[in-house]
Amino acid sequence: MKVLVVGAGGREHAILWKLAQSPQQPKLYCAPGNPGTEAMATSVPIGTEDVVALADFAEREGIDLTVIGPEAPLLAGIVDHFAERGLRVFGPRRAAALIEGSKAFAKSVMSKRGVPTARYGDFTDAEAARAYVREQGAPIVIKADGLAAGKGVIVAMTLEEAEAALDMIMSENAFGDAGNKVVVEEFLTGQEATVMAFVSGQTIKLMVPAQDHKPAYDGDKGPNTGGMGTYSPVPVITPELLAEVERTIIAPVVEGLAADGTPYQGVLYTGLILTTEGPKVIEFNARFGDPETQVVLTRLESDLLDVFNSVVDGTLEQQELVWSNRAAVCVVLAAGGYPADYRKGDVIHGLDSADAHSAIFHAGTKQTEAGIVTNGGRVLGVTGFGADLREAQQQAYAAVERVGFAGVHYRRDIADKAL
Known part of the structure; x- marks a missing residue:
């Protein structure tokens, strides 16, 4: 079997590392890949958002399955394009990937389904956003609505910091078009954790939890990054809490997307904060987390290729996921x-x-x-x-x-x- 993984980072290296262990011995390709992935996959010099060129390559080379790593090609509609050409591809279509591509969209899905998350307002007008911030007070969280490589979230501890964040995002365009709209959220306290799940239609198979460390410096100090490290298992996520997360958060969102005509296929990443009132959603991503994948997939004992195929074929409910205790x-x-x-x-x-x-x-x-x-x-x-x-x-x-x-x-x- 020929498998193409789209991406060039640590997440894609970890996916290929796991696929290379498959007893099915697939022939692996990575577009564009990196020096680490070259040890296990043939590098393909095509950019992650060159949707047509990637589909052309998959068609020409007889690729049996394409796995999309990063978020940008998902929101560029790569899965839709591959599907239209009859190519098997793992990942959500663009309309479902908006769960990551627009924080306001994600909030609206959660609102409709009663999913626990921070109180919020979303704004395209900077003055209206400032008025809301002054009304709510600090600390408060300012988020660019669109994709910002994990850096579009500012936790403002004072009103001055909040207004400076709004200026940076909306007036100075620090995150480009991603900041044309902002989501302003209440500040929540508690430990953060990540629960990813394989999803196919309305079938959900949870992965083992992980905990990411976003701030740049020890003790969770400094600016937010794309992630400075992770670990798994996460002792604060008990089996009972994990079941609650699936019941009150992941299942309602998956059902809601399906009911709205945008059924989900791929990995749904749920970023949680464990408050005194229970788990609440910080964000959703439409793909494997980075660097969470580097700890979660290293604990997977099942054949990842089987899992990917079951998601694409709609047979995920028959797939058992086995996880290592390490x-x-x-x-x-x-x-x-x-x-x-x-x-x-x-x-x-x-x-x-x-x-x-x-x-x-x-x-x-x-x-x-x-x-x-x-x-x-x-x-x-x-x-x-x-x-x-x-x-x-x-x-x-x-x-x-x-x-x-x-x-x-x-x-x-x-x-x-x-x-």
């Missing part, structure tokens, strides 16, 4: 300065140092004559495995010591909340 911790190695300005082109050492207790997933890397160099803000996801979280954390940080580059920055407290 723990996984992923530490993201970022370029110094990330998420603000950061430099590229620093040679990376130790990329072949992974052992039986670790894996190194490439995110922002590039092959040059000098060797593999940094080429993004989040450069590597170094994942450690162990019988429990403490051992997995030790293995992750031991692996971090063996790999690096000039100016490397990483958090030193990934999984501390659980320990």
